[in-house]
Amino acid sequence: MTLAESVCTIQKNIERAQKNSALSSPHITLLAASKGQGEGAIREAIETGIRHFGENRVQEAQEKWPALKAAFPELRLHLIGPLQTNKVKTALALFDVIQTLDRPRLADAIAAELARAPRQLECFIQVNVGEESQKAGVSPGEAGELAEYCRGLGLKLAGLMCIPPLDKPPAPYFAMLRQMAQAYGLGGLSMGMSDDYEAAVRMGATCVRLGRGLFGPRP
Numbered sequence: 572m573t574l575a576e577s578v579c580t581i582q583k584n585i586e587r588a589q590k591n592s593a594l595s596s597p598h599i600t601l602l603a604a605s606k607g608q609g610e611g612a613i614r615e616a617i618e619t620g621i622r623h624f625g626e627n628r629v630q631e632a633q634e635k636w637p638a639l640k641a642a643f644p645e646l647r648l649h650l651i652g653p654l655q656t657n658k659v660k661t662a663l664a665l666f667d668v669i670q671t672l673d674r675p676r677l678a679d680a681i682a683a684e685l686a687r688a689p690r691q692l693e694c695f696i697q698v699n700v701g702e703e704s705q706k707a708g709v710s711p712g713e714a715g716e717l718a719e720y721c722r723g724l725g726l727k728l729a730g731l732m733c734i735p736p737l738d739k740p741p742a743p744y745f746a747m748l749r750q751m752a753q754a755y756g757l758g759g760l761s762m763g764m765s766d767d768y769e770a771a772v773r774m775g776a777t778c779v780r781l782g783r784g785l786f787g788p789r790p
C-alpha cells in the first residue's frame with residue numbers, strides 16, 4: 572500500500588467508527604507519528620493532506636522540522652514523547668502542541684518559558700491510565716489536581732492524552748479518559764494508535780496518533 576492509500580483506508584475506517592457510535596466526536600485530527608521517518612516520507616504525508624505530525628524526541632524533531640515548518644507554515648507539530656524541563660525552551664520554539672504534560676514542575680517550566688517568549692501553545696495532560704510503572708503520565712487520581720494547577724498558571728489545556736497498556740483491551744481505558752475529561756471540563760481526547768484507533772474513535776477520540784498504520788514498519 573502507498574501512503575496515500577493507507578491514509579484513504581484509515582479515513583474510511585475513522586468515518587465508519589464515527590457513524591457506529593453515538594459517543595464519537597464529529598471532528599477528528601489524524602496525527603502522523605513521524606518518529607524515525609525521514610523528510611521524504613513526511614513530505615509524502617503532507618501531500619496526502621495530513622497537517623498534524625507528532626514527534627517523540629525533541630532532538631530528532633529539531634533536526635527534521637525547522638525546514639519543513641518553514642516550507643509548510645500551516646503544519647502543526649505535536650510533542651508526543653516525554654519532555655525534560657531542561658528541554659522546554661528548545662521544545663517550545665518548535666512544537667505547537669505538548670501532549671505529554673504530566674507533572675507540576677513541567678507546567679511551571681512551560682509557563683515560565685511562555686512568559687519569556689509568548690506564543691500560541693496547546694497542552695494535553697498525559698494520563699498513565701494503566702498505572703504502569705514504566706510509563707509516563709500523571710496517575711488518574713492526580714490528573715484533576717494537575718489540570719487545576721495548569722489552569723492556575725494560565726496554560727491553554729486542550730485535553731487529555733493516554734497510551735493504554737499493550738496487553739489489555741483498550742476500550743475501558745479510553746472510556747476512563749473520556750470520563751475524566753468530562754469531569755474536568757476538557758474537550759480534547761488524544762487516544763488511539765495504529766492498532767486501536769477505531770475503538771478510540773468510537774469512545775470519542777478527537778485526535779488519533781498513527782505511525783506504523785500510515786508509514787509501515789518503522790525504519
Ligand SMILES: *Cc1c(COP(=O)(O)O)cnc(C)c1O
Nearest residue numbers: 604651764765780781782783784
Ligand atoms: C509512536 C507513537 C504512536 C504511534 O504508534 P503506532 O503504533 O506506530 O501507530 C502514537 N503515540 C505515541 C505517544 C507514540 O510514541
